[in-house]
Amino acid sequence: xxxxxxxxxxxxxxxxxxxxxxxxxxxxxxxxxxxxxxxxxxxxxxxxxxxxxxxxxxxxxxxxxxxxxxx
Numbered sequence: 001x002x003x004x005x006x007x008x009x010x011x012x013x014x015x016x017x018x019x020x021x022x023x024x025x026x027x028x029x030x031x032x033x034x035x036x037x038x039x040x041x042x043x044x045x046x047x048x049x050x051x052x053x054x055x056x057x058x059x060x061x062x063x064x065x066x067x068x069x070x071x
Contacts, residue, residue, distance in 0.1 A: 005032070007055070007056055008052065010052075011052055013030060014040065014045060
């Protein structure tokens with residue numbers, strides 16, 4: 001599945017809210033829903049860029065291993 005925003009962009013959005021931008025304004029500015037913001041906050045909240053990249057690598061590796069197991 002193609003993701004619309006990268007992990008780096010999502011972490012940037014979270015940082016904007018931490019800097020004082022209201023969530024509704026952020027969502028309208030970038031074109032995503034409030035539900036998406038809160039989902040991302042639960043998944044990426046408190047992460048730095050290297051942490052997010054590592055998470056993405058682990059998810060990719062997990063998917064690859066699941067496919068191998070299924071075969």
